[in-house]
Amino acid sequence: MGLQQLGCSATSYQPNIYVLKPPKPVSSFNSHFCSRKSVISHVITSFGFLNSHLDGKRFRRKRELISIVASSSSSNVAAPFWDSWAPEKGSKAPLLSDIFWPSAGAFAAMALLGKIDQILAPKGISMTIAPLGAVCAVLFATPSSPGARKYNVFMAQIGCAAIGVLAFTVFGPGWLARSSALAAAIAFMISTRAVHPPAASLPLLFIDGAKLHHLNFWYAFFPGATGCILLCLIQEMVCYLKENYKF
Template identity: 65%
Template sequence: MGMQLRTSCCHIHQNSSLIPPSLRSISPAISSLINTHFVRNKALVLERRLGFNQTDGRSIISSKGRRRRAEHGVVASSSNVAAPAPFWDDWKPGKRPAAPSLSDVLWPSAGAFAAMAILGKLDQVLAPKGISMTIAPLGAVSAVLLATPSSPAARKYNMFMAQIGCAAIGVLAFSMFGPGWLARSIALAASIAFMIYTGATHPPAASLPILFIDGAKLHHLNFWFALFPSATGCFLLCLIQEMVLYLKNNFKF
């Protein structure tokens, strides 16, 4: 394309019929100057229309051409754009920077054992009152706090906000719709909406409404269920988490 442009410009320069007759009647020097200026202007117009650079002759897309391509949805491919991951990548184990040490495995496991042992002892004390501290959601909370302490679900705000809010939603759904699939469905949907709206995403809390609706031994707690046993148990688990983190950071092996 660059050779064709230069050939066209030379043809214009050689063909004096393209210059107006009034300009050809002037002296040869001035006529030559006007001829050169005319050809250069003509070449500049052609270069701008075709999108060529006048300085080095390389063909580059002008800003107008890029704008036209963007308007018509034509986007130049780039090697920096990552290809979409295959569907089955989510089914593969994630990459870890290094294998965990023995202490990184032992201390969280020991903390989970201590948590369930303490909750079990509290159950023996509270058994005459018909109250149990060992509930399934606290097992999931232990896994979040001890195995992934830096995850968003392990943040104290997320945990307590979601635990209290979802437990209260479960009590409210049971009082309005009674036991059954409708109360469970509405309570779970409302709990997820509550966590998204407040920005307090804590997955173990989503099981609290279903636990209350299906657990007849918890119905007498009414709205106290929002604080006990879930929120109280989470406070105990937070203390155990601090002990585990201290042991992991100071006693490595």
């Protein structure tokens, strides 16, 4: 079949040819670069927002810290004059049982020590000494304070009493023995982390108490440390009664 029979000429026949053209390298690079540029700008913007947010938080934290320091410094300035002459802030009124049981424990302790004194009277020895009254106040009234720890009680009682005997042996009676013994007792309690305020009076009691001189270094264990054993036992009973019998 010829071309004339189909009703078309050779010159008018043009076949449909589809050619797949590759993408232009420049335009593809530009689009890729633009996409990467937008991502990078988005990341930079995000980091900028994050940095500004963190800077804002740091500024707020710094401002709060400055205000706290300022308030604490202002409160510390007023504390020595006003707060020390007023009850502790936020402290509640004690229950009747919180008053009764420590007082009853102190009465029982002094009664037992007095009974022991009657037994030891022929030997010229007494268990009722003034520092044990201060020990009762610490153990019964403030049982959770550092001075009421058993380690602090016995370490300070034994050490400070021995320091008093040593100071009296070296310096004899007088102001020099009292001063050096008290200074050494405080240094001993701080260095051993056994601060127990009533024990600081034991060296002074020995130096000024002629009836105790014959005990010599036995004074380190008697009557202070020995009396504290009895007081610690009574303290356990007082704490139990305070926790279980409230009124």
